[in-house]
Amino acid sequence: MKTGVRRLALATGAIFVILIVHLTYIQAIAGERLYLNPLNPRLNLVEQQTQRGAIYDRAGRVLARTVGNPGQFQRQYPYGPATALVVGYVSGRFGSGGLEASRDGDLLGLTGWQHLLNQGRRLMGQVARGNDLNLTLDAELQRLATSLLAGRRGAAVALDPRTGAVLALASSPAFDPNRLEEEWQQINSPGAGSPLLNRAIQGLYPPGSIMKLVTATAALEVDPGILQRDFYCPGYLEVQGWKLTCPRPHGHLNFQQAMMYSCNVTFATLALEAGVDKFKETAALYGFDQPLKFDLPVEVSRLPGRLDASALAEGAIGQGAVLATPLQMAMVTAAIANKGILMQPYLVEKVTAAGGRLLWQAVPRPLQVVTGAKVAADIKETMVATVNGGTATAASLPGIQVAAKTGSAQNPGGEAHAWLVAFAPAEEPRIAVAVVVENAGAGGVVAAPLAREILAAALRR
Amino acid sequence: MISSDAGTNRGQEMALLIWPSLILAAGYGYMVTFASHQPGWQPAYALALLLGGFWGVHLILRVTRHGGDQFLLPLAACLTALGLIFLFRLDPDLAYRQIIWTILGLLVLIVVAIGFRDYQRLEQYPYLFLSLGLFFLFTTVLAGTRIGGAKSWLTLGSFRMQPVEAVKVLMVMYLAGYLSDKRELLVQGAGRISWGPLLVAVALAVLLLVLQRDLGSALILLVTFLAMLYLATGKLRFCVAGGALFSLGAVMAYLAFPYLRARIAVWINPWADYTGAGYQVVQALITLGSGGIFGTGLGLGYSQVIPAVATDFIFATMGEEMGLMGSVGVIFLYLLFALRGFRAALRAPEEQGMLLAGGLTVLCTFQALVIMAGVSKLLPLTGVTLPFVSYGGSSLVISYLLLALLLNVSAAGREAKP
Numbered sequence: 078m079k080t081g082v083r084r085l086a087l088a089t090g091a092i093f094v095i096l097i098v099h100l101t102y103i104q105a106i107a108g109e110r111l112y113l114n115p116l117n118p119r120l121n122l123v124e125q126q127t128q129r130g131a132i133y134d135r136a137g138r139v140l141a142r143t144v145g146n147p148g149q150f151q152r153q154y155p156y157g158p159a160t161a162l163v164v165g166y167v168s169g170r171f172g173s174g175g176l177e178a179s180r181d182g183d184l185l186g187l188t189g190w191q192h193l194l195n196q197g198r199r200l201m202g203q204v205a206r207g208n209d210l211n212l213t214l215d216a217e218l219q220r221l222a223t224s225l226l227a228g229r230r231g232a233a234v235a236l237d238p239r240t241g242a243v244l245a246l247a248s249s250p251a252f253d254p255n256r257l258e259e260e261w262q263q264i265n266s267p268g269a270g271s272p273l274l275n276r277a278i279q280g281l282y283p284p285g286s287i288m289k290l291v292t293a294t295a296a297l298e299v300d301p302g303i304l305q306r307d308f309y310c311p312g313y314l315e316v317q318g319w320k321l322t323c324p325r326p327h328g329h330l331n332f333q334q335a336m337m338y339s340c341n342v343t344f345a346t347l348a349l350e351a352g353v354d355k356f357k358e359t360a361a362l363y364g365f366d367q368p369l370k371f372d373l374p375v376e377v378s379r380l381p382g383r384l385d386a387s388a389l390a391e392g393a394i395g396q397g398a399v400l401a402t403p404l405q406m407a408m409v410t411a412a413i414a415n416k417g418i419l420m421q422p423y424l425v426e427k428v429t430a431a432g433g434r435l436l437w438q439a440v441p442r443p444l445q446v447v448t449g450a451k452v453a454a455d456i457k458e459t460m461v462a463t464v465n466g467g468t469a470t471a472a473s474l475p476g477i478q479v480a481a482k483t484g485s486a487q488n489p490g491g492e493a494h495a496w497l498v499a500f501a502p503a504e505e506p507r508i509a510v511a512v513v514v515e516n517a518g519a520g521g522v523v524a525a526p527l528a529r530e531i532l533a534a535a536l537r538r
Numbered sequence: 539m540i541s542s543d544a545g546t547n548r549g550q551e552m553a554l555l556i557w558p559s560l561i562l563a564a565g566y567g568y569m570v571t572f573a574s575h576q577p578g579w580q581p582a583y584a585l586a587l588l589l590g591g592f593w594g595v596h597l598i599l600r601v602t603r604h605g606g607d608q609f610l611l612p613l614a615a616c617l618t619a620l621g622l623i624f625l626f627r628l629d630p631d632l633a634y635r636q637i638i639w640t641i642l643g644l645l646v647l648i649v650v651a652i653g654f655r656d657y658q659r660l661e662q663y664p665y666l667f668l669s670l671g672l673f674f675l676f677t678t679v680l681a682g683t684r685i686g687g688a689k690s691w692l693t694l695g696s697f698r699m700q701p702v703e704a705v706k707v708l709m710v711m712y713l714a715g716y717l718s719d720k721r722e723l724l725v726q727g728a729g730r731i732s733w734g735p736l737l738v739a740v741a742l743a744v745l746l747l748v749l750q751r752d753l754g755s756a757l758i759l760l761v762t763f764l765a766m767l768y769l770a771t772g773k774l775r776f777c778v779a780g781g782a783l784f785s786l787g788a789v790m791a792y793l794a795f796p797y798l799r800a801r802i803a804v805w806i807n808p809w810a811d812y813t814g815a816g817y818q819v820v821q822a823l824i825t826l827g828s829g830g831i832f833g834t835g836l837g838l839g840y841s842q843v844i845p846a847v848a849t850d851f852i853f854a855t856m857g858e859e860m861g862l863m864g865s866v867g868v869i870f871l872y873l874l875f876a877l878r879g880f881r882a883a884l885r886a887p888e889e890q891g892m893l894l895a896g897g898l899t900v901l902c903t904f905q906a907l908v909i910m911a912g913v914s915k916l917l918p919l920t921g922v923t924l925p926f927v928s929y930g931g932s933s934l935v936i937s938y939l940l941l942a943l944l945l946n947v948s949a950a951g952r953e954a955k956p
Contacts, residue, residue, distance in 0.1 A: 082883045082892065085896060086876070097869055100869070103827060119840045
């Protein structure tokens with residue numbers, strides 16, 4: 078019986094050790110994450126006692142700042158609707174969104190040692206001060222992109238292909254964060270077009286012919302010889318009894334011409350030749366079906382789980398169940414512009430303490446080597462040709478060579494979504510953009526001029 | 539090692555009682571600083587009453603030359619003192635009542651420790667305890683009030699009690715008598731009849747508890763029963779069989795009762811329904827996480843958003859305001875309590891005492907474990923109190939009764955030695 082008691086004591090001790098380990102995890106390791114959870118009512122209290130940090134764009138322009146005295150703090154957003162969906166909002170009644178939500182811990186000074194420091198300040202009755210964020214965003218470019226989209230539904234993303242820095246992330250319609258509480262009801266009314274939705278990263282659209290960039294990558298990797306091949310387009314392609322069509326029969330054409338005129342038949346054929354696995358693998362390297370770590374919550378762009386031959390042919394031209402965010406398609410473009418190397422997109426350049434001391438700085442890093450420099454250069458060439466004499470002539474700029482691809486994505490909601498992705502200058506790309514305008518028609522007509530303006534403004538700097 | 543020559547070692551108990559006294563003094567400081575606006579509060583009286591209570595018990599034990607373990611009373615006093623401070627911080631009215639319950643508990647402790655020093659006298663009537671326990675359970679099922687999901691309250695006018703706390707101790711007392719009596723039969727596995735009353739008793743208790751939806755108490759009772767069975771027979775396979783039976787029952791209950799399924803779903807992912815069923819657990823986790831390693835400091839937490847924070851969730855408050863250091867400290871207090879309880883069992887002069895002390899120790903520590911693990915989502919949440927700490931008259935008084943019985947068994951162990 079005595080051994081029984083001893084064993085029972087040992088078992089009790091063991092269970093207590095498990096409990097202690099578990100609590101250590103909850104309180105010491107997961108503690109900060111739990112504390113910064115938006116469901117934590119303590120954050121509302123801290124909010125009232127803390128001067129929230131400011132948010133600046135890449136040139137130091139103020140995107141968000143706090144004015145007033147403790148207890149009556151007011152948050153101002155000088156750029157209003159233009160930066161609303163990136164910077165976000167913070168409201169005692171309606172919660173928070175955008176970076177104001179995802180970087181709450183930094184802005185309120187609640188991370189790491191800052192937390193203890195600010196807690197001490199609050200205990201002594203002083204006002205705690207949060208950290209400032211410096212973004213990669215270019216506020217003027219952002220404003221331009223937003224105004225170009227005004228009155229329409231859509232999004233525009235501009236990246237620096239060399240670093241992955243996000244220069245613009247516009248979504249329309251937007252809302253005015255300075256008047257959020259007054260306009261909350263209107264913002265959420267059914268006719269408003271969901272202005273709280275950041276279409277650039279949360280909107281999932283069929284990518285249409287933009288997807289041909291992915292298909293081209295897969296096809297060129299399997300057989301570089303297709304550059305010299307002669308294709309024939311009778312205007313349709315029958316796959317498993319299902320008919321895929323081109324707007325018109327393109328007749329005989331080479332690979333470059335297939336891109337220039339966006340020939341569905343050729344790219345569907347190429348995808349079928351490359352095979353499902355190669356197509357999926359290439360798309361995954363570009364970021365499809367992969368969760369993306371970003372400063373804001375991003376929807377995952379996706380391919381259908383099972384692709385049979387007809388679904389593959391459809392997917393190759395960006396139709397069917399393929400869905401992508403504008404950010405995803407900007408990443409595809411940026412990877413081609415950056416010689417096949419996809420950089421991790423980022424929005425927050427650095428975090429600085431109230432006194433200007435640097436606390437954290439982003440380091441550009443490759444996310445994925447998607448393809449070789451040769452394949453990327455070959456695709457770039459076809460995109461240059463597309464601007465110079467194909468579907469994207471409306472995206473051309475005087476004196477600067479632009480490379481682009483158009484897309485007009487069929488969708489059940491009415492007219493096609495107009496897409497355009499582009500980068501410039503083609504020889505040494507400094508900016509890659511993706512523009513989508515919902516139900517607006519042909520990409521080369523509607524989206525191309527928008528992308529052109531954004532490229533021009535960005536390169537003029 | 540404590541010298542066993544002294545027979546009683548109340549001097550050490552006196553030295554150790556300084557710690558809960560310091561905790562209470564700190565609590566007094568907190569009270570006079572923050573309770574000035576509390577009408578009807580006399581912090582000085584409260585402090586004097588509590589200090590008088592704990593030191594009084596010590597003196598009575600000393601005067602009567604009680605040989606009980608010298609660590610148990612200071613450990614319980616530490617837990618109660620901490621509990622009172624956090625109760626005061628959460629709800630001064632509850633703390634006020636809890637002080638009265640503490641004094642009542644200490645009186646029960648004295649009565650049992652002195653009056654029933656020879657605990658074997660208690661064990662002459664195991665069936666009395668069984669009937670009493672079952673009576674309590676039946677009345678609760680028939681006439682009970684449902685509060686917070688579990689139908690485990692008896693209401694008499696403005697007075698409410700939770701009989702299940704008493705039932706648990708009565709069951710341990712019954713089982714200690716019964717098992718020591720029938721131990722030979724059980725070890726040989728000869729008498730099939732000897733299994734009968736035992737299984738019926740426990741099955742009935744568990745069934746009634748399931749009817750009351752008090753799953754935490756059912757689980758605690760079952761574990762205590764299995765532990766005692768293991769102590770009595772030394773055969774692990776009884777426990778394995780018991781555990782398997784329980785698992786079967788649990789699966790059946792899972793399929794039969796939607797509320798149980800909901801509770802398991804909340805355990806697996808409380809974030810899925812963070813405004814509804816998962817609210818308590820989500821807020822408890824956030825509360826614990828917000829405390830971090832060093833805690834926010836007394837009164838600076840924000841755990842009042844958790845429903846039932848003063849009873850079932852008081853550990854979350856402690857974890858937030860004292861941090862990981864404090865919550866692990868509380869766990870250590872229970873661990874030490876368990877070790878002293880098992881030591882009493884080890885030293886008990888005969889089987890009955892060993893079973894009684896072992897059973898009571900498992901009962902108390904496992905209950906603490908179930909609620910501490912439930913609050914931190916290590917186990918599914920079941921609404922039981924944290925012994926000696928949570929607000930609740932029945933729970934506190936019964937905890938002190940349990941302490942008295944442990945003291946008596948440990949005293950018997952000491953006195954039996956030459």
